[in-house]
Amino acid sequence: MKKNxxxxxLVLGSGALKIGExxxxxxxxxxxxxxxKEEQIKVILINPNIATFQTSKFLADEVYFLPIDDYFVEKVIAKEKPDGVLLSFGGQTALNCGLMLQKKGVFKKYRVKILGSPISSIELTENREFFAKHLKSISLPVPxxxxxVNLKEAKRVAKKIGFPLMIRASFALGGQKSGIVKNEKELEEVVKSALAVSPQVLIEKYLHHFKEIEYEVVRDKIGNTITVCNMENLDPLGIHTGDSIVVAPSQTLNNDEYHSLRE
Structure with missing residues (x-):
């Protein structure tokens, strides 16, 4: 990186302890x-949580115990004038903060380069509607x-798809405010709760008792990939990972299923 x-x-840190970050x-x-640090680059960290390993004295050169929001991060950028920023190491809070800073033109104003996951990738993966459309565009089946963005629209989508449904809040990790609904009353409760913390919800057909399988894949910028391992939730789809037990490697896939997913 020094060659560049x-x-x-600037690194946006992990912040408060909660599911998903x-x-x-x-x-x-x-x-x-x-x-x-190995590349002899000075590191500025923003992390309001003193009880994290990131904030240890021997790591970052400067640590700001400030909330990870656009107001405070812009103040630090104006003072420190970093060359680049990493948004992918602070969980949902840091990702949302990065999106807001980009929207306000802060990175452009102070000539800060976004390193790692670009804003376009963050927007694609955090906006559940965009992500579902993207999966369809590459021929991956989705429910x-x-x-x-409001209850009226949610009811219209629910009527078209039919119950039971899975409601997911966008721009949120840890299954925050998401849930399974089986009728209109439950739909109203979950959608209202989700829209209180998110500008958008994704409403999809609930795949009752489907298995939940995960693959850990590492990919570099030129397309080389390594499948590190796969994991299986003991509970079916719909039970959040944070409330379940995950076993690695998977236990119930046959050989054909395992390799077809791996490929």
Whole structure:
């Protein structure tokens, strides 16, 4: 990275402990800081959680114990003037903050290069409607679905697809405010709750008792990929991973199923 002229990089940290962020992002963020330090790059960290490994004295050069939101992050950028920023090591909070900073033109204003996952990839994966359309465009099967930004739209989509349904909040990790609904009353409750924390919900057909299988894949910028392992949730689809037990490797796939998914 030093060859590219990066002398100082800002890392948005893991923040508060909650399902979907902090534990795993504290670890990955710490490894990112170590890698940057090995390249003799100065690291600026924003992380309001003092009880994380990231904030240890021997890691980042400067640590700001400030909330990870666009107001405070812009203040730090204006003061420190970093060459680049890493958004992918702070969980959902950091991703949403990065999207807001991009929308406000902060990165362009201070000439800060976004490193790692680009804004376009973050927007694609965090906006559930865009992600579902993208999967369809590459011929991957997905359940019938539709998005909504209010209860009226949600009811229209639900009527078209039919119950039972899975409601998912966009721009949220850990299954926050998501849930299974079997009738219109439950639909109203879950959609109202989800829209209180997210601007959009995805409504899709609930795949009752389908298995939930995950593959860990590492890919570099030129397309080389490594399948590290696969995992299987003991509970069926619809029970969030944070409330379930995950076993690696998978236990109930036959050989054909395992290799077809792997490929």
């Amino acid at each position: 002229g990066f002398k100082k990089i 902090a534990g795993e992002f504290d670890y990955s963020g710490s490894q990112a800081i170590k890698a940057l 019938p679905s539709g998005s909504a």
